[in-house]
Amino acid sequence: MDYIGEHLLPGKLGHFFSILSFAASFVATIAYFKATTGKTPEEENSWKRLARAAFAIDIVSVFSVFAVILYIVSNHLFEYNYAWEHSGRSMSMKYLLSCIWEAQEGSFLLWTMWHCVLGTILIFTSKKWEAPVMTVISGAQLCLATMIMGLYFFGGKVGINAFLLVREKFAEGPMFSRPDYLTLPQMQDGQGLNALLQNYWMTIHPPVLFLGFASTIVPFAFAIAGLWKKQFGDWTRKALPWTLFSCCILGTGIMMGAAWAYESLSFAGYWAWDPVENASLVPWLILVAGLHTQVVYNATGHSLRATYLFLLLGFLFILYATFLTRSGILGDTSVHAFVDSGMNLQLILFVVVFLVPAAWLFISRYRKIPHIAKEEATDSREFWMFIGALVLFLSSMFIIITTSLPVLNDIFGKKWSAGEDREFAYNRIEVFIAILLGIFTAITQYLKYKNTKKADLLKKIALPTAIALVLSILTSIFGEIHYDKYGAGFLAAIHLAVFAAIYAFVANADYIRTGLHGKLKAAGGSVAHLGFGLLLLGILISSSRKTVLSYNTTGINLNFDPGAKENPMENITLLKSVKTDMGKYWATYIDDDSVDTRTKMMFFHVKFHKKDDGETFDLYPNWIRSTKGQESISANPDKHHYWNRDIFTYISASNTMDQREDTAQFRNYPVAIGDTIYYSRGFMVLDKVALNPNDSKHHFSSTDTALMAEVRVYAKDSTRYTATPLFYLKDNIPHFVADTVFAQDLAIRFNRVFKDKIELGVKESSAMIPFVALKVYEFPHINLVWFGFLVMMTGFVMSIYRRYKLAA
Amino acid sequence: MKKLHIVILVLIAASIAVLVSFMGSLSTYETIASAKQKAGKTVTITAKMDNSLPVDYDPIKNPNYCSFHIADTLGNTVRAVYHGEKPRDMEKAERITFTGKMQGDVFEIAPNGIMLKCPSKYKDDPNAAKKNLTQNQ
Known part of the structure; x- marks a missing residue:
């Protein structure tokens, strides 16, 4: 059948480019692989030239796919499912972008676009590491290209075709038997973007988060390159700015999500330990651990094996997070997860394709990774930095294992579910992690690499310790932290954590003054740690002192609810x-x-x-x-x-x-002054009728024609109310102003005037009451959370700049 | 043995202890029938609302009391009570998880014990899209 009015060219073009990007990244991967394993420089260079050309074609294709989708969406070609399902006619440009990355395909596309940008930078800057690093990135591009390819092989679907037509997706729909189906009303406009997502956060949070996601591949690729080329320790300085960049951007992306949740969604908080939140936090924690061991290795030669482990796992957990959030497996545990789109096998393969070579390289070459046999001194900086990194890592493992309950259930055939109080299940552990990290963050900067002079250390650290103690004791006494919902033990832990957070802040601030003599150039780490202390303090105070102001204690019409005592009435x-x-x-x-x-x-x-x-x-x-x-x-x-x-x-x-619908009707009663009307919960008496009332409510003068009835309502529970319905003429048209007694679900209307009586309309209905x-x-000191985070990110940016200068 | 190794072992042992205690605090997914047998114990039920029976939620009288019936895929129904507001769009959701415990004939839902999908995610559901497509025919 020939359908009328369809625009098929853009779709064909888009699909062509998505296949081209698959082919180009395939060629790029092979060519970069050959360039890495090439025997002679000539061979390497010729493969590298081919690889670069292929990667360039990949970039062109990926951006073309995006451009075509944008064209389809902005021209409202609703024959395409993408436009019909995600966009609408009334959307402005920023929401057209949002609706592109609302979809699974679009968010994958965002990811590959960032890979293109990062890959281009790496081609120009990574010199001898280009071939192995770009092999990894091209490989990732290949995998991502399959996600938006939408081809069928042997009856199985590979990827989601972004250029599917509505009539192809819903082929059984009867409307598609008409050649002119596009003229039908339901094809005139798309489903639009959910109003909840029509928010500026939706325009900026996904691109930043996906830049964070995409950037984790760079330290991963350097680590793979180091193992592969057996140049185990050569890349760590060069890759350090990338690790910092990745931590910085991924952290910002996560925090933007938190800010969005707090600012404009009704989750009543910025973090809920939702599996989808956790899935992005875990790689960040691991990368931060890797960042610290990488710094240790650069300074001392210790901790290289741990650095490999953490940087490899950081990216692998990004892939695992992708599986968790997109496979639908979190359907019953997360409010944010996508529903199953039939790509589960493909998503698992995406993890496996990177896990297997990385694990094989790491395990088989583990013994060859250089390490220093001599033990770190217990008063050295590297010793405690390593322990801090380990604590970060173990806490991330705790989070991911508990987040993976649905996966474990599937594997072991169990029926576990998170207990009654998910947030506390995490908080009771993480509060101790916070205590440890806060104290490590405070002290470790004062330690020196190799070993530290005891007297020196004590002299320097005495002042910040004393200040932090005083401040935190004052905070504990006057800070109104009385969070006793989970008992005294947890409250004590919160107070300890408050001390640790204040200690981290004060000690790092003082370290910038004494340790670095105010030299801000080298202070990136200290600034980040100082911000971390503030962030921690903000989290502790805003959560433990978050109070419900709307407790329904006084209660209007408070029903007897037997469960109400132990339940919060929020x-x-x-x-x-x-x-x-x-x-x-x-x-x-x-x-x-x-x-x-x-x-x-x-x-x-x-x-x-x-x-x-x-x-x-x-x-x-x-x-x-x-x-x-x-x-x-x-x-x-x-x-x-x-x-x-x-x-x-x-x-x-x-x-x-x-x-x-308010189905209740007014019932009319002719009454004289002093007459009584009964209603279901009492009675009322017409007290008087006033002419042209002039009081606080109404302002009529003698030239008007207005009558106001004063009705006294006697409820069964012996409370009394007065209602004053009004009747007036304006331009010879009668007007009625009914009066209401909400507490009695009553509306009273002044209908008309007889000779010696008036007619009152009385309505009993609960539907009329606007409520x-x-x-x-109340969130106390919530600004500390945002401010602390911004300071931390400032520290990251300072460090990126400095480490980049040092590596260059 | 190096000191570092000792510290690592201690930390790992602590982590395992934490995990074990976490596993101990878990509840299980149950059907309505099996939840009735575990009366008084916190469980999670995956079900949807039984829309054939009325929802009792009158915020004017009490905004913190909502009572309705839930039905699981096996066809059992039970009255559930939630001490909070009626979650929006609960009637439309195909799958809701309720955490709480059976008390007598009533399933008492824990605070924050109702988990509905964020509305932004309904759209990926092909059934929802299909419904929209055929709606105005």
């Missing part, structure tokens, strides 16, 4: 314009407002009034109704920032959520 309900007691604050739900009809954003205006000092502030948490087809709602928080804390709130329920249920948290 939601509080605010009825519209009813000032509600919320612990330290009064909270009032003012109104809501839909601003953006496209994304259907709805803002809720909530006013907070602090009881003790009378300070008021307004927050506007909002709801986004998702794009078409998915009538889901996502809550976006709003925050009030202070320098030392955030007040954070998001909406968990509202009457606007269900948009349920929001929300959670309000």
Whole structure:
């Protein structure tokens, strides 16, 4: 059948380029391999020329694939599944980019694009290491090319074809029997990007994270090259800036994800030990361990074997993370994992293809890797740096093993699941890791390589130790850290960790002054460690002192809930314009407002009034109704920032959520003054009717025609309310202003006037009451987390610059 | 033996101890039927909401009490109680994991014991896309 209106050329072109990139990276891998194993310089050079040409073609193809996808998406060619499933007509450029890397194919593409950039830099800078290093990178390009190739071999699918047509993907759809299916309404627009992802973080977080992912291959490739060429220790100085770069960017990518989660998602925190978060943290921890042993080796000749192990594992765990997050295996344990896309075997092979040669090279040449037989002195810097690296590594192993429970279940046929309290299962271990790392970070800089003069050490370290002790004792006493949810033992550990974090900060700050005499050029490490101390302190304080402000203690209409005692009551309900007691604050739900009809954003205006000092502030948490087809709602928080804390709130329920029909009807009663109307929960009496009321609520003058009924409501529980429904004429048209008694689910309307009576309409309905249920948290010193992290990254950048200068 | 080796051994021994204790704190995946037999013990059930029975959540009365029925793939249903807000879109999810324990006839869900997929990930689900495609025909 000939379909009408399809644009098939871009897809053919794109698919051609994705196959070309596969072929080119295949040639590049072989040619670089031959260049590495070449016997003569001429042979090496001729292979290298071919390899470079092939890699250049790969670069052109990869960027062409991206350009074609961008063309398809930005021209709204909805016959392509990519455009139909991920984009929409109303999306701006930055979200068109976001929707490209929302998809599995797109994120793989992002990864290979960064490999192209890094590969180009390495071709120009790595000199004698070019051939072996680029063999590894071209090999990775080859694997990634298969992920977006979308070819069928022997009945098995290899990769996802990014240029699949909608009618190919859903071939059984009856609509595709029509040649003009593109004119059907559902083909006029795409599914669009989930409103939750229409956020600037979605534009920047994936590219940075994938640059981090991509960059881990560089230290890995250098390590492979060292083993392969049997030049075991020659590459470590050259590769050190790359290891630093990788730690820096991967760390930034992870932290951007954390900031996104905190800023605009309703996870109520920046880290939840979700398996997908862990999967990216683990390679980072291992690489940081490798970074330290690499520095040790460069300075002393110790720890080369450990350096190999860590740098190799860093990248291998990136591959493993790719398998975990994309295979669907985390489906039941992570909120972020992709669902199964039928590529599991391919994803496993991606790990195996790199694991087997790396393990074989490492094990078979392990004994040949030079090491120093003489033991490190226990007061030497290298000894404690190694132990610190080991602690980092072991903690990463703990995290990855526990994260891999679903994998272990599959292998061993078990049914384990994380216990009731996942976060605490990690926190109770990691708090001790934090204590160890904080103290190591503080002291180790003061030790010298080889050995340290005891008297010297004590003299230098006495002052920062004393300062840190004083500061942390003050923090412990006045810092209001009373996190006793898990008992005194855990609380004590938190206090110890606070000391360790402060110690790390103070000692490194002082080391810049005394040890380096204020020379900032060489202070990258100290600055990074100082930032680490702040980050740790921020994490400890903001988590242990995170408080729920919205505890539903005072309770309006608090039902009897037998489980409520042991369960946190984190939601509080605010009825519209009813000032509600919320612990330290009064909270009032003012109104809501839909601003953006496209994304259907709805803002809720909530006013907070602090009881003790009378300070008021307004927050506007909002709801986004998702794009078409998915009538889901996502809550976006709003925050009030202070320098030392955030007040954070998001909406968990509202009457606007269900948009349920109000089926209750007004029942009409003709009444005279003094008459009684009964309703289900009490009765009401018409007290009087006032002409042209002029009070705080209404301002009518004698020239108007307005009547206000005053109705006194007597509820069964003997509470009394007054309702004042209004009836007035404007331009000879009657207007009604009904009044409501929310607490009694009542609405009362002034319908009309008879000779000696008036007619009142009474409605009983719970659906009419505008309300929001929300959670309000306080995060003290959350800014320390972000600030500490930025300082740490500044330290990384300083170190990259310095190590690059030293290596050059 | 080198001092470093001793330290390494100690750290590894500590890690194993940590792992063992972690394994001890794990719960298991159960069906509704097997969870009923392990009353009082924390378990994880993979199920979805039984939409044929009403959800009891009235935030005006109590925003921290939500009661509904869940059904597993074996066709068993049980009433579940969660002491928090009703998670959005719970009705639509095909697979939800609930962590909690059976108490009497009721499955008491632990705080944060409901795990729903982040909505951004529904889209990769081919069934969801198919539904959207045939929706407006």
